[in-house]
Amino acid sequence: MKQDITPTSVEKVMREDDFIVSKTDLKGRITYGNRIFMEFSGYSESELINTQHNIIRHPDMPRAVFKLLWDTIQAGRECNAYVKNMARDGSFYWVFANVTPNYDKDGKITGYFSVRRKPKASGVKTAAGLYQAMLAAERQAGARDAIGASTKILTDLLAEKGISYDELVLAI
Numbered sequence: 001m002k003q004d005i006t007p008t009s010v011e012k013v014m015r016e017d018d019f020i021v022s023k024t025d026l027k028g029r030i031t032y033g034n035r036i037f038m039e040f041s042g043y044s045e046s047e048l049i050n051t052q053h054n055i056i057r058h059p060d061m062p063r064a065v066f067k068l069l070w071d072t073i074q075a076g077r078e079c080n081a082y083v084k085n086m087a088r089d090g091s092f093y094w095v096f097a098n099v100t101p102n103y104d105k106d107g108k109i110t111g112y113f114s115v116r117r118k119p120k121a122s123g124v125k126t127a128a129g130l131y132q133a134m135l136a137a138e139r140q141a142g143a144r145d146a147i148g149a150s151t152k153i154l155t156d157l158l159a160e161k162g163i164s165y166d167e168l169v170l171a172i
């Protein structure tokens with residue numbers, strides 16, 4: 001289904017009061033999505049449930065961002081990120097996502113939870129520029145070295161600014 005989608009330059013913009021919510025299992029398969037998620041993604045509940053969350057992955061997103069996301073949440077920490085998503089009709093929508101692990105009573109991670117709200121325009125602009133540079137590095141490095149090459153762009157930027165990833169995301 002997803003392979004057939006051609007990205008377009010049509011943007012959908014989140015409203016101030018919107019929250020896009022989804023939950024996944026440990027492997028990133030969607031187990032829950034709210035109405036706004038269905039509205040923005042263009043998929044019905046039955047199409048989303050049990051489907052990998054990369055169903056809305058936009059080709060403009062660098063792989064290194066998702067590696068950082070997964071490394072962080074699998075380590076039991078929360079992750080904030082600007083994400084460009086692709087809807088079923090090829091349009092795109094930017095979100096500011098907060099992704100957290102869900103725990104059972106024994107402290108074991110049982111799945112993940114993401115709440116997205118309307119991103120700041122300045123943050124989208126900064127993230128879009130950074131992701132473009134990261135994506136170019138991934139393409140130039142080739143599949144095997146892609147994540148290392150684009151992670152370096154991010155870590156170099158953080159080193160230059162002397163801040164952590166979280167500080168960057170909250171500052172832009």
Ligand SMILES: Cc1cc2nc3c(=O)[nH]c(=O)nc-3n(C[C@H](O)[C@H](O)[C@H](O)COP(=O)(O)O)c2cc1C
Binds near residue numbers: 056058085112113114
């Ligand atoms: C709770 C949760 C929410 C996620 N939300 C998104 C999302 O909105 N968009 C997205 O592209 N990937 C999202 N992901 C990451 C995907 O699982 C996946 O790593 C990413 O789309 C990259 O896919 P790929 O490995 O096929 O390139 C989410 C993962 C989790 C655990």
